[in-house]
Amino acid sequence: MMVFRKNRMWGKHPLRDAYDVVIVGAGVHGLSTAYYLGQMGISNVAVLDKGYLGGGASARSTAIIRSNYLTAEAIPFFRESHKLYQGLASELSFNLLFDEMGRLDIGHSESSVYWLRLRAEFNQLLGVDSRIIGPAEIKKLAPQIDLREGKTLPIMAALYHPPAGVVRHDAVVWGLARGADRAGVEIHPFTEVTGITRRNGRVTGVETPAGRVSAGMVVSATAGWTSTVTAMAGLDVPIVTFPLQACVTEPVKPFVHITISSADLHVYVYQTDRGELVIGGPVDPYSTYSQRSTLDMLQELAASTLELLPALRDIKIMRQWAGLCDMTPDYAPIMGQVDGLDGFILNCGWGTWGFKAAPASGRTTAELIATGRTPDLIRPFALSRFDDNALVNERAAAIAAAIH
Ligand SMILES: Cc1cc2nc3c(=O)[nH]c(=O)nc-3n(C[C@H](O)[C@H](O)[C@H](O)COP(=O)(O)OP(=O)(O)OC[C@H]3O[C@@H](n4cnc5c(N)ncnc54)[C@H](O)[C@@H]3O)c2cc1C
Incomplete structure (x- = not known):
C-alpha cells in the first residue's frame, strides 16, 4: 500500500522584510540553531539558503559522531553534542538511524600510539569512554583487519571509543528543519544572501535577490562559504x-561492525546498514571551491583501505563525491558574537568534523541569542582568540583521527 504524507515536512512562506533573527545557511548548523531557537520560544526567525536544504557539506558528510577529542576545550563540547545526539531522534520524533557502532583509531607507530594514549587519558579524565587496546582486542572487534606482522605499517594498538557512531545525515537535516518549522521558524531555500547591511558598527540585516530583509541578529552558518x-x-x-x-x-553482506580510522594511512571506513562501505580520507592538498571528485584521491583511498581491509580487493566503488570544508589554523571552530560588529554571530570553522557538533553548536548559539550571554561551553571558541593568542590547538586530535 502506498502511504502519502499528509503534511509537508516544512512550510513555504513569502519572504518578509523583517525578522528577529536571520540565519544564513540551511546546513545542519543553521538548522540546529533555528530548531533550538524555536524551542526557546524565539520563532520570528528565517533560515535562508542559496541552494536546497542541507545541500552543502551536510549532504556530503559521512556523519561520524564521536567525542574522543584532545583538548580541555573541545572534549566537553563534543561530549555534550554526542549526548544531545543520543536523545535527538526521540526529541524530534524522527528516525535519525543513529548507530553507536564504536570506533577504532589505529596506531601504526610509536609516535601515533603516543598521541592516541594521550587522548585516551584526557578523554577518561573528562568522562569520555575511550581507551587503548592491543592487537588481540582489535582482532575481536574487527577480525577483518589485516593484523599480520612485518607490514610497513604494522598495527600496534588502537584507541577504542565504544559510544562513537554514525547517523543518517539527511535525516538529521530534515528532522531539525521539521522541528524548527513546527515551532514557527521559516525556511527559505534558494534564497541567496548577496549582501549584509550595517549601520554604526551594527549588522542590521541582509540583502537578497528578493529584496532587503532587516534583522535584529544575523547568524552566518555557511561553512565552506564563510x-x-x-x-x-x-x-x-x-x-x-x-x-x-x-x-x-557496492553493498555487501555486513562484515565490518565498527568504524575504523587510521591517521597514518589517511583513511577511515565503516559499513552502512545497507551493506555499503563508506570510505573517507584527508582534505585535498589545495584550496578551492570546486566540489569535483578526483581520480588521485580515489586511488589514495582505495590503496589505504586495502592496507587495512584486504578482503575488499574486488569490491566496486559506486560513487565518489566532494564537499567544502572551512578550516581554521587551530582545527577548532569559531562560535559566538563578533567583537566590534554587534548583531553578527558566527557559527563556522567546522572543517571536516562538524556534523557531530551541530546539536551543541545550535543549542549554545540559540542560548547566546536568547540571553545575550556567551555560554561557557563555547567561550574558548570566540573569533577573538586569534588576536588574543589563545588558540585551542585541536590540530593534534584532528590529524591523529584522520580529521573527520
Ligand atoms: C566528505 C565529507 C565527509 C565528512 N564527514 C564528517 C564526519 O564523518 N563527521 C563529522 O562530524 N563531520 C564530517 N564532515 C564535516 C561536516 O559535514 C560539516 O562540518 C558540516 O556538515 C557543516 O555544516 P554547516 O551547516 O556548517 O555547513 P553546510 O552544510 O555546508 O551548510 C552551509 C550552507 O550555507 C549555504 N550558503 C553559503 N553561502 C550562502 C549565501 N551567500 N546565502 C545563502 N546561503 C548560503 C550553502 O548553500 C550551504 O547549504 C564531512 C564533510 C565532508 C565534505
Missing part, C-alpha cells in the same frame, strides 16, 4: 576552504 559571507560584512576571518572527498562501494 569567508565570502563575512567579506560582505567587512570582516576577515582566518578560514581557508578545502574540498574533502569520500566514496561508497
Whole structure:
C-alpha cells in the first residue's frame, strides 16, 4: 500500500522584510540553531539558503559522531553534542538511524600510539569512554583487519571509543528543519544572501535577490562559504576552504561492525546498514571551491583501505563525491558574537568534523541569542582568540583521527 504524507515536512512562506533573527545557511548548523531557537520560544526567525536544504557539506558528510577529542576545550563540547545526539531522534520524533557502532583509531607507530594514549587519558579524565587496546582486542572487534606482522605499517594498538557512531545525515537535516518549522521558524531555500547591511558598527540585516530583509541578529552558518559571507560584512576571518572527498562501494553482506580510522594511512571506513562501505580520507592538498571528485584521491583511498581491509580487493566503488570544508589554523571552530560588529554571530570553522557538533553548536548559539550571554561551553571558541593568542590547538586530535 502506498502511504502519502499528509503534511509537508516544512512550510513555504513569502519572504518578509523583517525578522528577529536571520540565519544564513540551511546546513545542519543553521538548522540546529533555528530548531533550538524555536524551542526557546524565539520563532520570528528565517533560515535562508542559496541552494536546497542541507545541500552543502551536510549532504556530503559521512556523519561520524564521536567525542574522543584532545583538548580541555573541545572534549566537553563534543561530549555534550554526542549526548544531545543520543536523545535527538526521540526529541524530534524522527528516525535519525543513529548507530553507536564504536570506533577504532589505529596506531601504526610509536609516535601515533603516543598521541592516541594521550587522548585516551584526557578523554577518561573528562568522562569520555575511550581507551587503548592491543592487537588481540582489535582482532575481536574487527577480525577483518589485516593484523599480520612485518607490514610497513604494522598495527600496534588502537584507541577504542565504544559510544562513537554514525547517523543518517539527511535525516538529521530534515528532522531539525521539521522541528524548527513546527515551532514557527521559516525556511527559505534558494534564497541567496548577496549582501549584509550595517549601520554604526551594527549588522542590521541582509540583502537578497528578493529584496532587503532587516534583522535584529544575523547568524552566518555557511561553512565552506564563510569567508565570502563575512567579506560582505567587512570582516576577515582566518578560514581557508578545502574540498574533502569520500566514496561508497557496492553493498555487501555486513562484515565490518565498527568504524575504523587510521591517521597514518589517511583513511577511515565503516559499513552502512545497507551493506555499503563508506570510505573517507584527508582534505585535498589545495584550496578551492570546486566540489569535483578526483581520480588521485580515489586511488589514495582505495590503496589505504586495502592496507587495512584486504578482503575488499574486488569490491566496486559506486560513487565518489566532494564537499567544502572551512578550516581554521587551530582545527577548532569559531562560535559566538563578533567583537566590534554587534548583531553578527558566527557559527563556522567546522572543517571536516562538524556534523557531530551541530546539536551543541545550535543549542549554545540559540542560548547566546536568547540571553545575550556567551555560554561557557563555547567561550574558548570566540573569533577573538586569534588576536588574543589563545588558540585551542585541536590540530593534534584532528590529524591523529584522520580529521573527520
Ligand atoms: C566528505 C565529507 C565527509 C565528512 N564527514 C564528517 C564526519 O564523518 N563527521 C563529522 O562530524 N563531520 C564530517 N564532515 C564535516 C561536516 O559535514 C560539516 O562540518 C558540516 O556538515 C557543516 O555544516 P554547516 O551547516 O556548517 O555547513 P553546510 O552544510 O555546508 O551548510 C552551509 C550552507 O550555507 C549555504 N550558503 C553559503 N553561502 C550562502 C549565501 N551567500 N546565502 C545563502 N546561503 C548560503 C550553502 O548553500 C550551504 O547549504 C564531512 C564533510 C565532508 C565534505
